[in-house]
Amino acid sequence: MCRGLESLPFTCLERAKELKALFGSLIQKSDHSITGQSKKDDKLRLNVDEPLKWMESFEKLLSSQNGLCLFRAFLVSEFSEENIAFYLACEDYRATKSSKLSTKAKKIYDQFIGSDAPQEVNLDHATKAITKENMEHPSQSCFNLAQAKIYTLMEKDCYPRFLKSCTYLELSRKAKTG
Known part of the structure; x- marks a missing residue:
């Protein structure tokens, strides 16, 4: 069973939820990037292919601000x-x-x-x-x-589980079809 992000209690969670929603709307966009507003009024610039790059290596995931945020939210959900x-x-x-x-x-x-x-x-x-x-x-x-x-x-334990998580699989599926 998949646990959602909604039970995670911190600021990164808000960003993770926003990212998930923004990536979800990629299906309806023809451009290869999307911009959204966060609650702090800083613009989020997301590349359609960004979730797919996180699969290439753990280093690429950590070097992405959005990837790091989602990975951190995932670790919170796993109590690690x-x-x-x-x-x-x-x-x-x-x-x-x-x-x-x-x-x-x-x-x-x-x-x-x-x-x-x-x-x-x-x-x-x-x-x-x-x-x-x-x-x-x-x-x-x-x-x-x-x-x-x-x-x-x-890299050997948490990262592979992140790549198999519902949130990541959903984002990468949307990125592939977007």
Whole structure:
């Protein structure tokens, strides 16, 4: 049975619903792109072929703002949103100024890796130990191993399920027929 997006509780959900609706209207459009208004009055520019590109690779899905948003909404529906939240936190961390690395590293560690982390990601003991050791002298690369493990987990496990999800299958079907 397919679970819909309607039970997902966050801003990205609103965007995901809008994207689904906009892609749905592609059938009636002759142009190869469609523009819609989001609630924040920023324009959404969608390419008809965009959902099909997400199937090419996990990297292409994550590099698309719309794809990332729908993937995140999918992970929320599967109760595994901590994976993408951790991955994105690590991406943000790598761009952090040196003076703020220690504070931000502790925040990420406490949120996702520590023993009582509220959004604990699934990492093996060795990776956790290495990451904890890296925390003694935080650098932009201290989460690289943990982030790579979570990326691989999402790529091998979550991404294939996303491609088989009702929402993605519906969008890709509409893109193919649009």
